Amino acid sequence: MWGPYASAPRGMAAFNNFSRNENNPVWMLTWTQGDANNVATSPNPYDPFTPTSLAAAVASNHQNQLNPYVQDATAMAGMGSYYQGQGNFTQPLQYHLYAPLGPHRENLLAYQRTAHDFFFSDALREELQRKSEASLQVLPNSSLPAHIDHFHSLVPLDTTNQKNATIFGYPSWVYKAVSSKDGHIYALRRLEGYRLTNEKAIRSVQSWKRVSNSSVVTIHDAFTTRAFGDSSLVFVMDYHPLSKTLADNHFGTAGRFQGRPSGPHVPEPVLWSYIVQISSALKTIHSSGLSARLIEPTKVLLTNKNRIRLNSCAIFDVVQHDSPLSMVELQQDDLVQFGRLILSIATNNPAAIHNIPKAIEHVGRLYTTELKDCILWLLSPSNPQSAKGIDQFLGGIAGHLAANFDYTLHYDDQLHTELNRELENSRILRLMTKLNFINERPEFAQNEQWSETGERYFLKLFRDYVFHQVDAQGNPVIDLAHVLTCLAKLDAGVDEKISLVSRDEQNCLVVSYKELKRGVDAAFQDLLKASRRT
Numbered sequence: 001m002w003g004p005y006a007s008a009p010r011g012m013a014a015f016n017n018f019s020r021n022e023n024n025p026v027w028m029l030t031w032t033q034g035d036a037n038n039v040a041t042s043p044n045p046y047d048p049f050t051p052t053s054l055a056a057a058v059a060s061n062h063q064n065q066l067n068p069y070v071q072d073a074t075a076m077a078g079m080g081s082y083y084q085g086q087g088n089f090t091q092p093l094q095y096h097l098y099a100p101l102g103p104h105r106e107n108l109l110a111y112q113r114t115a116h117d118f119f120f121s122d123a124l125r126e127e128l129q130r131k132s133e134a135s136l137q138v139l140p141n142s143s144l145p146a147h148i149d150h151f152h153s154l155v156p157l158d159t160t161n162q163k164n165a166t167i168f169g170y171p172s173w174v175y176k177a178v179s180s181k182d183g184h185i186y187a188l189r190r191l192e193g194y195r196l197t198n199e200k201a202i203r204s205v206q207s208w209k210r211v212s213n214s215s216v217v218t219i220h221d222a223f224t225t226r227a228f229g230d231s232s233l234v235f236v237m238d239y240h241p242l243s244k245t246l247a248d249n250h251f252g253t254a255g256r257f258q259g260r261p262s263g264p265h266v267p268e269p270v271l272w273s274y275i276v277q278i279s280s281a282l283k284t285i286h287s288s289g290l291s292a293r294l295i296e297p298t299k300v301l302l303t304n305k306n307r308i309r310l311n312s313c314a315i316f317d318v319v320q321h322d323s324p325l326s327m328v329e330l331q332q333d334d335l336v337q338f339g340r341l342i343l344s345i346a347t348n349n350p351a352a353i354h355n356i357p358k359a360i361e362h363v364g365r366l367y368t369t370e371l372k373d374c375i376l377w378l379l380s381p382s383n384p385q386s387a388k389g390i391d392q393f394l395g396g397i398a399g400h401l402a403a404n405f406d407y408t409l410h411y412d413d414q415l416h417t418e419l420n421r422e423l424e425n426s427r428i429l430r431l432m433t434k435l436n437f438i439n440e441r442p443e444f445a446q447n448e449q450w451s452e453t454g455e456r457y458f459l460k461l462f463r464d465y466v467f468h469q470v471d472a473q474g475n476p477v478i479d480l481a482h483v484l485t486c487l488a489k490l491d492a493g494v495d496e497k498i499s500l501v502s503r504d505e506q507n508c509l510v511v512s513y514k515e516l517k518r519g520v521d522a523a524f525q526d527l528l529k530a531s532r533r534t
């Protein structure tokens with residue numbers, strides 16, 4: 001029999017079920033000392049529920065170690081370089097790595113936690129992984145050019161291969177591509193067969209580079225190329241993985257091409273959310289002395305649930321550079337196009353804009369008068385004495401702006417909660433990676449200074465203490481709470497002491513987490529130095 005539980009069987013029972021006794025909730029223990037079940041010789045037994053001891057613990061932690069991560073800074077920098085080769089990542093992603101534990105346990109007490117509480121929510125993790133998988137997608141035997149300017153690894157994003165020149169006057173294609181300048185992924189929109197006749201036209205994109213709004217797909221550049229075998233104009237934009245157009249989302253393929261109502265009725269709050277986001281985009285665009293020029297369902301991207309972005313800005317400024325319309329007129333037209341977009345989505349029919357009175361009547365039946373009036377205002381012609389403006393419109397929908405702002409703040413809070421859980425994971429992953437780098441390296445097997453016999457011996461014993469515990473009967477103890485607690489204490493380098501017993505039970509060492517942390521850092525630094533040796 002080996003392992004600390006052999007001499008302290010009381011602790012073993014308390015470690016089971018991912019929870020501990022009332023005085024030592026798992027998540028509190030991650031930052032404090034005083035785990036009575038460990039063979040602890042800690043000078044300050046800690047009670048997390050006593051305010052004075054909490055204050056004292058915080059103060060003493062501050063004194064000893066203002067920031068437990070600072071000591072790690074160089075090592076972390078090293079780890080950073082280790083992870084840089086992620087572009088070569090080919091391993092299939094594990095969507096169900098943290099599969100739900102089934103029905104949530106309702107018999108848990110307030111201080112108890114399940115494994116689920118320590119990790120990212122499944123839905124969000126899966127969504128992010130799908131997006132990263134889409135971003136890393138490659139097309140091995142593609143007939144597309146290998147390089148367009150400094151972009152490579154082109155993957156088409158169009159959902160059909162039908163040429164459609166109705167919107168821009170040129171067939172347009174969208175590709176995902178990687179920039180060899182910065183390694184980032186961009187979306188390239190190509191207008192096939194475009195010939196540049198006026199240099200000034202393409203320079204108009206410069207003003208769009210300065211437009212920064214969360215509801216506009218950011219434009220980075222535009223250039224002409226012959227790499228596709230024709231003369232093409234290419235716009236470089238932010239890439240939003242797995243996004244759909246509003247047309248795809250609300251009309252589907254059938255509705256979009258057959259021009260008849262399709263899909264379910266869109267809830268009014270969703271429409272208001274679209275209205276608020278497009279208004280915000282237009283506010284920024286118009287204040288920059290520009291106009292969107294194209295606001296229609298196939299050119300608005302849905303990048304997340306109810307999150308939309310205008311996706312064709314700057315294009316008409318180049319291809320219709322000589323428009324006879326003044327900027328004021330173009331901005332007025334933006335408002336009319338905006339009204340038509342909301343009308344078509346509210347009626348679930350892209351063809352609704354061809355019979356506006358009927359469509360408005362339909363909206364009046366399904367939605368509030370406020371929404372109907374808002375659409376009518378956008379569609380109505382401007383008064384020759386005072387032109388309509390986006391500021392006026394924003395004033396009219398102030399109540400919805402506040403509601404959307406509140407919704408966004410709630411969402412922000414929710415994401416922070418998720419982020420908080422992930423915080424634990426990333427530092428614990430780094431720590432586990434370090435431990436695995438250090439322990440049982442074959443090249444140091446005979447090295448007196450290394451793990452088996454040297455001063456790093458206790459790191460190997462610690463690994464056993466964390467992962468290879470057995471109970472009084474010699475059965476494996478599989479306890480996530482124990483692992484997370486030990487690793488979090490190691491990361492913080494707390495003063496608490498633990499006894500480590502060798503497998504043959506011939507050696508027993510009493511060390512503090514602080515000493516262990518120093519040992520891990522020193523061993524890892526040695527490894528880093530050795531890895532840089534030429």
Ligand SMILES: Nc1ncnc2c1ncn2[C@@H]1O[C@H](COP(=O)(O)OP(=O)(O)OP(=O)(O)O)[C@@H](O)[C@H]1O
Nearest residue numbers: 157158164167174187237238239240243244245298
């Ligand atoms: N910036 C982008 N990031 C990610 N995906 C994009 C981006 N721009 C467009 N896409 C995707 O590319 C596809 C094609 O976009 P496009 O604007 O050509 O729409 P479309 O419905 O094919 O319109 P059209 O009929 O005019 O070609 C869409 O599925 C869209 O989601």
